[in-house]
Amino acid sequence: MPRPIPGIEDAQTLAQAIVDTIHEPLLVLDSAFSVLAASRSFYETFKVDPEHTVGCLLYALGDGQWDIPALRELLETIIPERVAMNGFEVNHDFPGLGRRVMLLNARKVIYETSANSTILLAFTDITARRAVEREKESLLARTRDLLNQKEVLLQEMQHRVANSLQIIASILMLKARAVTSDEIRFHLKDAHQRVISVAEVQSHLHASGGVDLIEVGPYLTKLCASLAASMIGDSQPIVLEVVADHGAIGSDKAVSIGLIVTELLINAVKYAFPVFRHDARVTVTFASDGQAWTLTVCDNGVGKAAEPAPDRNGGLGTVIVDALVKQLDGHMTVASTGGMTVTIRHAHVGASPLVAA
Template sequence: MIDFQNIEDAQTLAQAIVNTIPEPFIVLDDQFCVLAASRSFHETFKSDPEDTRGRLLYALGDGQWDIPALRVFLETIIPEQASMEGFEVAYDFPELGHRIMLLNARQVTYGGDSSRSTILLAFTDVTERRKIECEKEELLKQTEQLLHQKEILLQEMQHRVANSLQIIASILLLKARAVTSEETRRDLRDAHQRVMSVAEVQRHLHVSGIDQIEVGSYLAKLCGSLASSMIGESQPIAINVIADEGRIGSDKAVGLGLIVTELVINAIKYAFPVVKSDAVILVTYEIRGPDWKLIVSDNGVGKQADGAAETSGGLGTAIVQALAKQLDARVDMVSSPSGTSVSVTRATFMSQLQRGV
């Protein structure tokens, strides 16, 4: 502890400490008269030290500190709470213009006598900070407006695309009914289903309003559409979908939907050449982080009796292979007299069965 020889030494040290503080700083007595003011205070508010010391704070200058909010702060809040941080005051100061100040204050009492006290009052100019915050807020509002407009335009575009795809699909179906060639009719119907799979993605996007699709719901509705349009009463075939919960992007959904369409169409057309009472096609989709596995399997006659079911040639197989490559996946097929299973797997995926889970 410093041993002061006299009161003047203590006052000198106290004033030096006050002047060292970079922010404007003043010391008030219990009547709100200025006992000391920092050099930063005088420089910031263009005040004369001789005209400041000993004067009532509210009377400084031309009365610029006679601010209602400041009076409430000093005369009401500080006596009740002894300290306060971050009290914001906005005021038009002479020569400075409109400024926003944060006030930090602490009341110091001596000997437990509240009538003998001083108030330490520090000012932080946050005008520029608030200006930047307002600019950021305005930019954020503008960005949100632009995003909202983009979302509206995107939904409108998706709606128009979906309508166009529906029109194309309807035209293909009408043409398929009109032609006499069975091969041409089959090709037109296949093209119709491919268009419908893309249209289903667009419909999901329009309903959700975002560029993400819940994969289980999407695959279920896609397979339902395929079943209603391709499965006849002469050979009822159940199409079941089992999918992990998760969302996928619209670009991935289009590719996945087309793959499922091709594989399901192939199974419907070739897996059940004779009536089978428990005919079923199973579509499963597993997700493990960024990896996934799609399997389309059936309990039909298998490849041995199904020369038309192709895995290495033909348009449908070429489409599946190309789409799988775009999705960074590989295609594998297993076939036996009890059925065929085609899997499309992202390279690093390992299914629960493979891991023995």
């Protein structure tokens, strides 16, 4: 229980000292809304003096400039019903201050020994805070507009790239059909297949929404399913399996990984199974460990035959893969025991490190 103050004069002295000590502007009003006391900060903030404040009706202060509709609503409607109100916001041209945004906190004080009541009314100037919030909202809105513009431009660029790749692929196929040389036709069709593979990688990255980090498992699964649908025929069914953890990698690195997988799958589908094999299988594995990762493409085909086809012994596909592996700062090993296994390891921090989810 609070200890009583010995005399009423002591209580008034203490109350006035408390009022003057409060940093925020504060008014003490009677039940008729006349000013009983005001804090020192009230006088300093609103540039008024005690002689024209104490004993005056609040609404009459400053030639009626405090007759604010929002303030009347707070004191005459809300306070009688709720006793206290915190954070009542008022935007007004305050006398001596100009346009300000104020938070008003009001509390009705009821006494046990008297029928009278008083109202404590405190003001907090949040004009600067609201200005900062408006500026922040404006910056966020401009940022959203710029991001939307970037997204539109990115989609337009991706659309044009996809169209360009399709045009190039169509031209290569037309040329392949027109030439009489089998060797030239082979190389044109090979180039056509690689342009299609680049288009597949681009389309799958586009489907990822242009994010900076790509989750490798779903990305490779969709890519390989699309490649299988376009490359694997009924004459030699091949099971294409993707085994990947939850690692994610930068979208720039994902392009190179997608192209590597595409080249190795093209190689396996073309050359690993020269004769029908009912259990033909190609497995793509991706495993991450912190900032390191390992990519493996393994088939159970013939491996390196005595007279290997061009890409089984170092043709264009191998040159492309070698270049992409160097671009990824990786190391590639090739093993041919019971099929072909190509393993690519990235063991150190690169420019766009892998993130394990």
